[in-house]
Amino acid sequence: MSTRRLDPTSLAIGVGVGAVVAFAVSRMTAKATLVNPGINKGSPKVVDMKTLAEIEDLINKSEKGNVVLCRCWRSSNFPFCDGSHAKYNKECCDNTGPLVIKKA
Amino acid sequence: MSTRRLDPTSLAIGVGVGAVVAFAVSRMTAKATLVNPGINKGSPKVVDMKTLAEIEDLINKSEKGNVVLCRCWRSSNFPFCDGSHAKYNKECCDNTGPLVIKKA
Ligand code: FES
Ligand code: FES
Numbered sequence: 463m464s465t466r467r468l469d470p471t472s473l474a475i476g477v478g479v480g481a482v483v484a485f486a487v488s489r490m491t492a493k494a495t496l497v498n499p500g501i502n503k504g505s506p507k508v509v510d511m512k513t514l515a516e517i518e519d520l521i522n523k524s525e526k527g528n529v530v531l532c533r534c535w536r537s538s539n540f541p542f543c544d545g546s547h548a549k550y551n552k553e554c555c556d557n558t559g560p561l562v563i564k565k566a
Numbered sequence: 567m568s569t570r571r572l573d574p575t576s577l578a579i580g581v582g583v584g585a586v587v588a589f590a591v592s593r594m595t596a597k598a599t600l601v602n603p604g605i606n607k608g609s610p611k612v613v614d615m616k617t618l619a620e621i622e623d624l625i626n627k628s629e630k631g632n633v634v635l636c637r638c639w640r641s642s643n644f645p646f647c648d649g650s651h652a653k654y655n656k657e658c659c660d661n662t663g664p665l666v667i668k669k670a
Contacts, residue, residue: 468572476580477587484618486660496660497601499637507655509663513670515621531665533637534601543664551611556600559613561635561645566617 498535510541521565528564607632614645625669632668 502508519530532540534547534556543560551557577581606612624633636644636662638651655661 466575469576469581471570472573472576473580474575475572476582478580480581480584480586481588482584483581484588485590485591489601496658497602497654497662498660503661504631505661506659507651507663510663510665512667514618514625515601517667518618519623531635535637535662547611549618550601554600556602556609557609557611558601558639559574559611561614561616563621566619 501535501540521563523547528562530560530562532560534558534560603642605639621667623668632666635665635667637664638662 464486483489486519503504517529528545532543532547534543534545534550536550538546547560551559589615602612625631634647636647636651638647638654640650640654641648642650651662651664657662
């Protein structure tokens, strides 16, 4: 062990500089902030309602015979999936995906 | 300005201590990390599939005549909602909620 005494001023400046830099880096590299960063933020709780008949109608009108429901909260066509989960998953190292209801 | 020179050792120790403390505080106080922090993390994309008949059957068997699909990724009964969105919303200042499919 060194017997040299640490300089309090240098130490204090170092702590300050280190703290500011690390805090900024931590916040900038934080992967995500909220499950829902942008949809209907004026509402206390975003609930979507569909009837079984509406779902059936959407399925019948769809090319693939299904309806795809967004669970990543990044779709431009919310509450339906528009594929945006792929971009979010890649950026945030996450694995979200939709719920699919198919004809049969 | 002081003409006293800073001590590099003290400065370096200070930067290190400050950085570690600030990084830890930043990460501990971060509100949320991922849309999906825990469900099926071994999978690259969590997609759930249901047929229209399955949804109809679940609705018919339910007390309230509906099926409630989780979009907060905190349900113990995923892909169905168990009300956990309320706790998550409160803790993280978010406004997630389920998609509800009802009989009529
Ligand atoms: S866009 Fe959100 S799950 Fe596909
Ligand atoms: S528990 Fe996830 S939306 Fe209700």
